[in-house]
Amino acid sequence: MHVGPxxxxxxSVLTLAPPADLPDRQATHLDSYRWQGDEDWFGGFSxxxxxxxxxxxxxxxxxxxxxxARIERQDGRITGIDAxxxxxxxxxxxxxxxxxxxxxxxxxxxPDGSICVSFELSHRIGCYETLGEKATVLPDVREFRQLHxxxxxxxxxxxxxxxxxxxxxxxxxxxxxxxVFRYDAxxxxxxxxxxxxxxxxxxxxxxxxxxxxxxxxxxIWVFGFRSRVRSWQIEHGRPxxxxxxLLTYSGKHDNLEGLSVWRDDQGDIRLTMISDDNFKFFQxxxxxxxxxxxxxxxxxxSR
Numbered sequence: 001m002h003v004g005p006x007x008x009x010x011x012s013v014l015t016l017a018p019p020a021d022l023p024d025r026q027a028t029h030l031d032s033y034r035w036q037g038d039e040d041w042f043g044g045f046s047x048x049x050x051x052x053x054x055x056x057x058x059x060x061x062x063x064x065x066x067x068x069a070r071i072e073r074q075d076g077r078i079t080g081i082d083a084x085x086x087x088x089x090x091x092x093x094x095x096x097x098x099x100x101x102x103x104x105x106x107x108x109x110x111p112d113g114s115i116c117v118s119f120e121l122s123h124r125i126g127c128y129e130t131l132g133e134k135a136t137v138l139p140d141v142r143e144f145r146q147l148h149x150x151x152x153x154x155x156x157x158x159x160x161x162x163x164x165x166x167x168x169x170x171x172x173x174x175x176x177x178x179x180v181f182r183y184d185a186x187x188x189x190x191x192x193x194x195x196x197x198x199x200x201x202x203x204x205x206x207x208x209x210x211x212x213x214x215x216x217x218x219x220i221w222v223f224g225f226r227s228r229v230r231s232w233q234i235e236h237g238r239p240x241x242x243x244x245x246l247l248t249y250s251g252k253h254d255n256l257e258g259l260s261v262w263r264d265d266q267g268d269i270r271l272t273m274i275s276d277d278n279f280k281f282f283q284x285x286x287x288x289x290x291x292x293x294x295x296x297x298x299x300x301x302s303r
Contacts, residue, residue, distance in 0.1 A: 027229065027246040027271060027290035032253065033078040035285045041065055041086055043285055046276040047107025047117065047156070048258030052209070053265075057081070058109070059258065059274060060117055064089045064102030066131060076264060078287055089117065089126075090134050106156025106166065106204070107258065118153035118166055125153065125166060125183070138164070141181065141188050147171075154257065155205035155215060159234075167194075167202040167215065178202060191237050200228050204259035208269055213239065216259040216273060224251030229259070229271060229290075246271065246290055254284050268293055 037043075047060035050071075057069045065086040072080035088096035089104060096102075106118035106125075116127040117135070123144040126135030144152070147168050155167040163184040171179055177193035194215070204216035212231045219226040229246035232239035254275035264270050269292035277283035 026243070026292050028293065030270075030289045030291050031077045032289075033081075033287045035081055035287060037083075037285075043277045043279045045274050045285060046105045046154070046203070046257040048204070048260045048272065048274040049107050049109045049115075049206075050260040050262050050272055052262055054262050054270060054272070058107065058115065060104045060107040061086075062103050062105060062120075062276065064097040064104050066104075066107075066115070066117075076266075078289070081287075087131050089128075105154045105257070108156045108158040108164070108206070110158050110164075111160065111162050116156060116158060116164055118156040120152045120154060120169075123147050123152045125156070125164065138183055139187065143179070143181075143190075155202040157205040157207050157213065159207045159213075160211075165205065165213070167205060169201045169203060171196075192239050194230075194232070194239060194242075200226070203257045204273070206259050206261045208261035209263045210269060214245075214259060214261050214271070216256060218256060221250045225253065225255050226250050227253055227256045227273070245292060253288050254286055256288060264291070 041063065044061040044063055045059045046062050049058045050056065055071050055073065057071050059067050065088060067083050067086050069081050069083035071078055072082065089102065091097050091101065100121035103119055103121040104117045105120045108116045110116060114127050114129045115131065116125060118125045125138045128135050152168050153166050154169040157165045159165065163182055166181050167178055176196050178196050179190050179193050182189050182191050199219045200217035202215050203218045206214050208214055211233065213234050214229055214231045217228045217230065227246065227248045228244065231243050231245055233241045254277065256273040257276045258274040260272045262270050271290040271292070273288045275284065275286045277285045
């Protein structure tokens with residue numbers, strides 16, 4: 001989602017609010033790395049996927065560009081990023097996606113190595129077997145046509161069996177539940193919903209190496225952005241054992257939209273997130289990492 005002018009002005013002046021209703025968090029902030037680039041295309045990163053060892057990264061921008069990069073680390077913390085030139089997502093033939101068709105938001109890697117991307121303004125999901133070639137667009141869903149412009153398919157994840165999950169940022173009908181759409185060999189379904197709590201809306205998702213379904217949510221306040229990560233165990237196709245593992249106060253981080261969950265060499269779960277700077281001079285692109293020292297410990301459930 002792109003930040004409107006009024007919110008942008010407020011964020012440029014007010015960047016921090018006092019901590020509020022922070023839970024007993026499992027996630028501990030490890031580090032924040034500011035990623036900078038001088039190129040005109042640099043910025044707007046809203047989708048993220050890391051390799052199993054946290055050293056290879058793929059990101060997507062809301063201008064339809066995909067980048068691969070190597071992450072340099074020292075003692076587990078990010079010290080540098082070596083990025084390859086960007087690749088334009090294709091519309092077929094030699095043409096690159098432009099305008100509303102290029103507004104890519106979610107990114108997920110399939111077990112077979114293909115890459116799936118969700119698009120927001122033109123509601124759809126495309127999967128690429130080979131970068132630089134035309135995507136295979138998944139069949140349309142009636143509910144997608146009813147989604148809000150600039151508030152649709154942001155969160156995208158793929159499970160170990162290759163099923164694709166997506167969550168609209170704002171549902172077409174706000175009844176306090178967030179629909180989770182799944183695409184598999186049988187087609188589209190809505191296997192479950194998750195409760196919407198407070199003003200947070202989903203912007204990123206991933207299945208962790210622990211098998212849990214993690215959802216990154218964002219709230220926009222006049223004092224800045226707040227971020228929350230909730231997770232569920234999916235058992236018999238239903239979400240169970242809900243946890244809130246991360247909740248930040250306003251201004252702690254920038255506009256976190258992409259999430260990748262992996263396991264580090266200490267055996268701990270890492271939450272790596274990337275911020276979408278909306279190409280605004282007063283925002284920043286940052287990679288933020290939290291660690292879950294005991295992913296099986298209990299915390300106040302989000303139900």
